[in-house]
Every structure is written in C-alpha cells, then in structure tokens.
Amino acid sequence: VQLVEGGGGLVQPGESLTFTCIASGSIGTSDMGWYRQAPGKQREFVARIDSNLRADYSESVKGRFTIARNDAQNTINLNMNSLKPDDTALYYCHLAFPDTWGQGTQVTVSS
Secondary structure, eight states, rough: OEEEEEEOOOETTTOOEEEEEESSOOOOOOOEEEEEOOOTTTOOOEEEEEOOEEEEEEETTTTTEEEEEEEETTTTEEEEESOGGGGGGGEEEEEEEEEEOOOEEEEEEEO
C-alpha cells in the first residue's frame, strides 16, 4: 500500500486547511493517523483514528483539528482550523498496519 497526501499550502494565521491522504489499497481495520515535523524538530503525533472511528489528538491541536476516515474510498482527511504559525510543518499520513508513511505535504502558516 502506498499513501499520497495532498492539500498543503501557505495560509495566514486563523485560516483553515484540509489534508487528504489516499491509500493505493485497502486500509482494512488499521489505525490511520497524521504526524508532523517542523524544521529542526522531531516528528510528532498529531491525530489518529481507528476503524471504529475513535479519534485521538495531540494536546496542541485538540479542538482545532478533526480527523476523519472513509474506508470505502481508502482515504483519511485532516481538517485544520484556527491555524497558528506553530502548526507550520511537513505533515505525514501514516498507516499502522502495515507500517506505511506518505511522502508528506507542507503547510506554512504565516502572515
């Protein structure tokens, strides 16, 4: 399975953006998630959703970001609201089983 992310871009603080991750094959019952890596920092967890649609979020994005999945289309989305400059990073889609990463999509939040 390969993962392809899309939807990155340059936005101003307070604006919204939605990422989409498309899997080339079935995601089955695997957890799927989003991680991000800012310049000079380690990759960090952002959000995760399981096959029962239970979602977890990092404290830094809770209440602003929403993760969703569509198993019929093998996609997950990350809806990001009230973006802050600290959200600037390369965002990666992740499939837990088998362990698979996308190539990343960049979001830059700047005025």
